[in-house]
Amino acid sequence: MLAFTEIRRAKLRFALLGGAVGLLVFLIMFQQALLGSLVKSFTGALENQSATVLVYSEEARKNISGSVILPPQQEAVAAVDGVGASAPLAQGTFTIEAAGDDVDASVFGVTPGGPGEPTRLVAGRLPAAPNEAVASKEDESDGFGLGQTVTSVDGGVALTVVGLTEQSRFSVAPTLWVTYETYEALRRAANPDAIAVLPSALAVVPAEGVTAADLAEAIDEQVEGVEALTRSQAVNEAPGVASVNQSFQLILALAFVVVAVVIGFFFLILTVQKLPSLALLRAVGAPTGYLVRALLIQVAVVVAIGLVLGGLLTVGAVKGASSGLPVAIDPKALALSAIGVVVLSLVGSAFTLLRVARIDPSTVTNRQTTGGMA
Amino acid sequence: MKLGLLELRRKPGRFSIAGASLVLLTVLLLFLGGLLDGLYLGSTGLLRSQPGDLVVYSSDARDSLIRSRIDPEVRTLVDGVDGVARTGGLGVALVGGEVEGKDDLVNLSVSAFELPVDGMPAEVALGPDEAYADRSLEAYGVRVGETVGVGPERTPITVIGWVDDTDYLQQGGFFVVPDTWRAVLAAARPDANLPPGTFQALVVELAEGADPGAVAAAIDAATDGATSTLTRSEAVQALPGIKEQDSTFSAIIYVTLFVAGLVMALFFALLTLERIGLYSVMKAIGASTRQIFGGVVAQAVVVALVSFAIGAVAMWLLTFVLPASIPVAVLPARGVQIAIGLVVMSALGAAISLRRVVRADPASAIG
Numbered sequence: 118m119l120a121f122t123e124i125r126r127a128k129l130r131f132a133l134l135g136g137a138v139g140l141l142v143f144l145i146m147f148q149q150a151l152l153g154s155l156v157k158s159f160t161g162a163l164e165n166q167s168a169t170v171l172v173y174s175e176e177a178r179k180n181i182s183g184s185v186i187l188p189p190q191q192e193a194v195a196a197v198d199g200v201g202a203s204a205p206l207a208q209g210t211f212t213i214e215a216a217g218d219d220v221d222a223s224v225f226g227v228t229p230g231g232p233g234e235p236t237r238l239v240a241g242r243l244p245a246a247p248n249e250a251v252a253s254k255e256d257e258s259d260g261f262g263l264g265q266t267v268t269s270v271d272g273g274v275a276l277t278v279v280g281l282t283e284q285s286r287f288s289v290a291p292t293l294w295v296t297y298e299t300y301e302a303l304r305r306a307a308n309p310d311a312i313a314v315l316p317s318a319l320a321v322v323p324a325e326g327v328t329a330a331d332l333a334e335a336i337d338e339q340v341e342g343v344e345a346l347t348r349s350q351a352v353n354e355a356p357g358v359a360s361v362n363q364s365f366q367l368i369l370a371l372a373f374v375v376v377a378v379v380i381g382f383f384f385l386i387l388t389v390q391k392l393p394s395l396a397l398l399r400a401v402g403a404p405t406g407y408l409v410r411a412l413l414i415q416v417a418v419v420v421a422i423g424l425v426l427g428g429l430l431t432v433g434a435v436k437g438a439s440s441g442l443p444v445a446i447d448p449k450a451l452a453l454s455a456i457g458v459v460v461l462s463l464v465g466s467a468f469t470l471l472r473v474a475r476i477d478p479s480t481v482t483n484r485q486t487t488g489g490m491a
Numbered sequence: 492m493k494l495g496l497l498e499l500r501r502k503p504g505r506f507s508i509a510g511a512s513l514v515l516l517t518v519l520l521l522f523l524g525g526l527l528d529g530l531y532l533g534s535t536g537l538l539r540s541q542p543g544d545l546v547v548y549s550s551d552a553r554d555s556l557i558r559s560r561i562d563p564e565v566r567t568l569v570d571g572v573d574g575v576a577r578t579g580g581l582g583v584a585l586v587g588g589e590v591e592g593k594d595d596l597v598n599l600s601v602s603a604f605e606l607p608v609d610g611m612p613a614e615v616a617l618g619p620d621e622a623y624a625d626r627s628l629e630a631y632g633v634r635v636g637e638t639v640g641v642g643p644e645r646t647p648i649t650v651i652g653w654v655d656d657t658d659y660l661q662q663g664g665f666f667v668v669p670d671t672w673r674a675v676l677a678a679a680r681p682d683a684n685l686p687p688g689t690f691q692a693l694v695v696e697l698a699e700g701a702d703p704g705a706v707a708a709a710i711d712a713a714t715d716g717a718t719s720t721l722t723r724s725e726a727v728q729a730l731p732g733i734k735e736q737d738s739t740f741s742a743i744i745y746v747t748l749f750v751a752g753l754v755m756a757l758f759f760a761l762l763t764l765e766r767i768g769l770y771s772v773m774k775a776i777g778a779s780t781r782q783i784f785g786g787v788v789a790q791a792v793v794v795a796l797v798s799f800a801i802g803a804v805a806m807w808l809l810t811f812v813l814p815a816s817i818p819v820a821v822l823p824a825r826g827v828q829i830a831i832g833l834v835v836m837s838a839l840g841a842a843i844s845l846r847r848v849v850r851a852d853p854a855s856a857i858g
Contacts, residue, residue, distance in 0.1 A: 130760060133843075137753040144746055151739065176587045176643045176679070178596055183585055185643070185680060209682075212553050221553055221731070270551040271558075289732070304682045308560070310689075312681040342643075356598075357661075364526055364817050368743075371519040378515055379754055382508040386761050 119407075120414035131415075134383055135422030138458075141376045142427025145369055145454050146446075147434050152365040154444045155289070159361075160352045162225060162287035168206070168232035168320030169329040171351045172336055175344045177317075180356045181208050182288075184317045186343070193340040194319050199327040200336075204231030205316030207300045210290070211307060212270040216260025219270055223287040224250075226300025226316075233320030235294050241280030244296050251280035251294040261291055272306020274299075321345070373461055376423075381465025384416060388469045392476065399478035408473050412466070420462045424455050494773075495786025499793055506790065509758035510798045516751045517802025517833060518809070520744060524825040525806070527740035529818035530661075535727045536625070537602055537659035540609040543579065543694035544703050546726040547710060550719045554729035556583055556659075556691050561718070563688040568713045574701030575710070579606030580669055580690030584676040584683075585662050589640035590632040597631040600659035601641060603672030606694055610654035617651070617668050624650045625657045625664035630815060633663075641665070642675040660730075661818060695720070748832045755791055755840030763787065763844040767851055774853035784848050791841030795834045 124131050157164075163171065163181070172194050177184030186194075186205070195203050207226035212219050227233045229245050239254055241263050252261035260267060261278055268275045276295060286292045295303070301314045323332040329347040336345035346354065353359065388395070395408055428451070435444045499506060538546065538556075547569055552559035561569075561580070569578055582603040587596035601622075607615045611623055624633050633639060638649045648667060657664030667675070669690070677684040685691070697706055707720035721729060728734055763770075770783055803826060813819055 130757070130764075133753060133757040133760060137750055137757060140746060140750045140753065144743065144750070148743065174643065176596070178587055178598065183587075183679070210555070210558065212551050212555075212558065219551075219553055221555065307558075308682060308684070310684050310686050312677060312684045314682045363814065367817075368519065368523060368526075371515065371522065375512065375515045375519065375750075378512050382512060383757060383761070386508060386758075390761070390765055 118411070118414070120411040120418075123411075124415065124418060130387075131419060131422075134380075134419050135426065137379055138376060138419055138423030139426025139430065141372055141379065142423045142454075142458055143430040143434070145372045145376070145458070146427055146431040146451055148365060148369055148372070149450050149454055150431060150435055150444050150446050152361070153447045153450055155361060156358055157284055158286050158289040159358055160287070160355050161284045162223070162235070162292050163355065164348065164352045165235060165237040165282065165285045166206075166225075166227075166320065167234050167236050168322055169348050170321040170323065170333050170336070170345055171206070171348065172319040172321060172340075172343050172345045173317075175342050177344070178356065179344065179346065179351070179354050181317050181351075182210070185315045186317070186319055187315065190340060190343055191316070191319060194321065194336055194343065197332070197336050197339050199324050199332045201322045201324040201327070202232055203319050203321040204228035204233055205297055206233040206318045206320040207297060207304075207314070208287070208317045209300070209304060210288070211303060213267050213291070213293070214270055215256075215265070215267040215291070218260065220259070220291055222267075222291040222293055224293045224295060224300060224303060225287070226295055226297040227320070228297050231320065232322045235282045235285050237283045237285050239281050239283045241278070243280055244294060244299070247296060247299050247302070248274070248276055249279045249295065249299070250276040251282055252278045253286050253292050254281040254283045255286060256291040257281060259291065261293075267293070269303050269306060271308075272303070274303050274306050373457055376458055377461040377465035379465075380416065380419065380462045381468060384412065384466050384469045385472070388412070388472055393481070395473065396476050396478055396480045399476050400481045405474050405476070408476070409470055412470060412473055416462055416466045420459055424458065493786075494782075495790045496793065498786075499790055506794050509755060510794050510801075512754045513751060513795060513798035513833065513837070514802045514805065516747060516754070517799050517829070518805050520747050520829045520833070521803060521806040521821060521826065522809070522819065523740055523744050523747065524829055525810075525819035525821045526817070527736065527744075528822050528825055529820035530736055531733065532656060532820050533627075533658045533661045533818045534730055534733065535659075536657040537583065537600060537664060538723060538727050538730070540654065540657045540664075541581070541694045541723060542606045542608065543696045543723065545695040545697070545707055545710070545720050545722060546581070547578075547693040547695060547718050547720045550711075550716055552719070554719055554721060554726065555731070556581070557585075557683075559691045560685065561690050561693050565714055565717055566690075566693060569693055569695065569710050569718070572706065572709045572713050574698050574706035576696045576698045577606070578696070579604065579694045581605075581694050582669065582672050582676070582685070582691040583659055584642070584672060584679055585660065586642040586675060586679045588633075588642075588665070589645055591637060593632045597628060597633065597639075598662040599628075599639075599641060599665040600662035601665045601667055601672055601675050602657075602659070603669040603690065604666050605669065606696065608654060608657060608666065610657075611652075611666070617666075619668055619671050620646075620648050621651045621667070622648045623652045623654050623666040626653045626655050627658055628663040628665070629653075631663070639665075642679045644678045646671070646675060646678070744829075748836050751833055752836030752840040755795070755837040756843040757840075759787060759791060759841040759844045760847070763847045767847060768855070770848060770851035771853055771855045774851055780849050780851075783851075784845055787844055787848065788838050788841050791837040792834055795837035796830070799830045799833050
């Protein structure tokens with residue numbers, strides 16, 4: 118077949134193009150994996166807890182770490198029509214000693230049986246008594262395994278891991294879920310000068326028949342100084358997450374455009390170089406469809422090489438990059454990227470395809486090299 | 492080389508394909524670099540602008556300013572260490588600020604200082620309701636002479652002057668006297684309240700000739716391990732995410748530069764193939780391989796430089812439409828680094844064609 122014969126005869130050319138596309142595919146796939154993992158590690162704890170509405174102080178600007186809910190606000194929120202249940206939710210960062218090492222850990226204080234408890238429990242049980250904690254499965258091998266004891270360095274409060282969650286980390290750090298009372302004890306041990314330990318947010322579930330969005334709106338209207346967010350708003354609008362998303366989307370869009378341009382332009386050069394030969398082929402009876410198919414096959418081969426190379430590089434890089442931030446491949450996102458690359462490659466090649474389709478076989482009669490009269 | 496440049500001048504369109512790809516890659520590279528620099532500058536300004544050589548944290552804080560606590564007794568021990576000229580308390584509270592006429596709160600990093608940071612007069616005398624603000628806050632409506640309602644109690648604080656490049660964790664620098672900071676901190680986070688005289692960290696100025704490493708070790712020894720003393724640059728690197736950010740973005744930048752090299756290699760491989768007959772004729776009439784190859788590399792370098800210039804202008808225009816939430820900072824040094832990378836990779840990419848140029852046979856010119 119014409120397409121494969123040409124590839125065999127110009128291995129370097131196609132290898133370079135396949136390599137360039139492969140690296141671009143790698144850039145796209147790795148950044149996509151990085152973005153997904155970064156967002157999950159930043160806000161997994163908010164996404165995978167049971168409250169569908171989270172109420173922050175207005176002051177916090179959607180940042181749970183900077184939020185403090187005052188007692189009158191707690192009472193006012195609980196009294197809003199449409200609230201099914203509400204409970205305090207506290208979050209703080211502590212230095213925790215696990216397996217002999219000090220690490221920064223994010224600790225969530227929740228009310229047992231109330232809204233705000235983690236929902237992705239994969240082993241053990243939820244904390245029910247003081248000094249019990251649920252840890253992240255992702256940190257299991259770092260001293261946060263089931264039955265292990267970790268200790269808060271400030272004040273020496275010991276916590277026993279009784280359960281493990283998945284995809285429930287916060288701020289890219291090991292995350293612990295404890296009872297609200299345990300959280301208070303941790304905070305007071307860390308700072309004996311604390312005036313009060315107040316919840317960072319209120320975890321709320323709507324009453325039957327009330328949507329989370331409607332309830333959030335009602336709370337905002339009726340309670341002074343708070344900002345109620347649905348769970349997805351709390352995740353997507355958390356400080357940093359929105360800008361990280363925007364930045365990566367822009368980078369990915371640029372990389373996709375470069376893929377289309379590189380493939381499109383280079384097939385155009387190749388086609389322009391061999392236009393006389395293609396015209397000759399048309400003149401001796403090769404149908405347009407045959408030449409277009411040959412071009413499409415070459416585009417498909419280059420894209421396939423690029424996808425395989427890019428995919429392999431991504432798998433390798435993800436394995437090598439798992440220190441600090443556990444980067445994981447989301448097959449769905451990668452499949453979407455691959456489809457995007459294929460579609461954009463076809464778009465990039467569209468002009469070349471048109472050029473091939475419009476080849477006029479009669480031009481060979483004008484060329485001296487093909488026996489015509491110039 | 493002259494012939495190569497002449498061709499570029501006469502037929503610039505021939506190089507537009509490689510050029511367009513490089514322009515896009517330049518925009519991508521400058522955006523990545525700008526994002527990396529913007530994130531770094533916006534997170535680390537508070538520490539970089541400190542006058543001291545060392546930063547002292549409590550050892551159990553794992554070099555986190557917000558979790559650290561230095562009590563007066565510890566400070567006395569630090570003050571007594573040989574090589575310490577003077578110390579200054581440092582503290583920060585991340586809160587919102589209400590700016591007159593604006594609906595949204597502005598993000599502030601309200602910082603207590605005792606030693607003036609870069610850009611402040613040597614003798615700073617601030618009242619309890621006065622502040623120096625970072626100039627980045629100007630974009631959010633903050634003006635000198637105007638009052639900002641700071642923290643949950645909207646404590647009125649008047650801005651009396653600007654400082655530059657002092658933001659912390661992407662929040663605008665806002666420098667106040669220690670007592671004002673303590674009040675703001677207690678109102679915003681009652682559980683993080685600190686008593687008078689206590690700071691989150693100390694900034695240490697060294698006596699002339701003192702060795703920073705030796706003094707840092709002496710401080711930690713004098714406090715019996717209650718402190719963790721870092722040089723200022725170590726403290727900057729210890730900020731959450733700084734190292735990871737740097738390594739991740741740098742890796743992406745290097746891969747993108749490699750792609751640029753491959754694009755140029757591919758382009759010049761095709762171009763060389765197209766004109767291999769011409770090269771044979773040139774060799775037949777006396778041109779050396781070196782001359783021909785020099786022309787190819789010169790073309791690659793010029794294409795890379797022109798593409799970089801167009802890409803840089805495109806990136807500059809892009810900064811006007813980017814939302815303020817994307818912290819892009821286009822720095823000349825980063826631009827130079829990317830330009831050099833692009834030129835080197837382009838030249839290397841073009842050099843892939845050397846083999847074909849060398850093998851061009853002058854004898855084939857006559858059939």
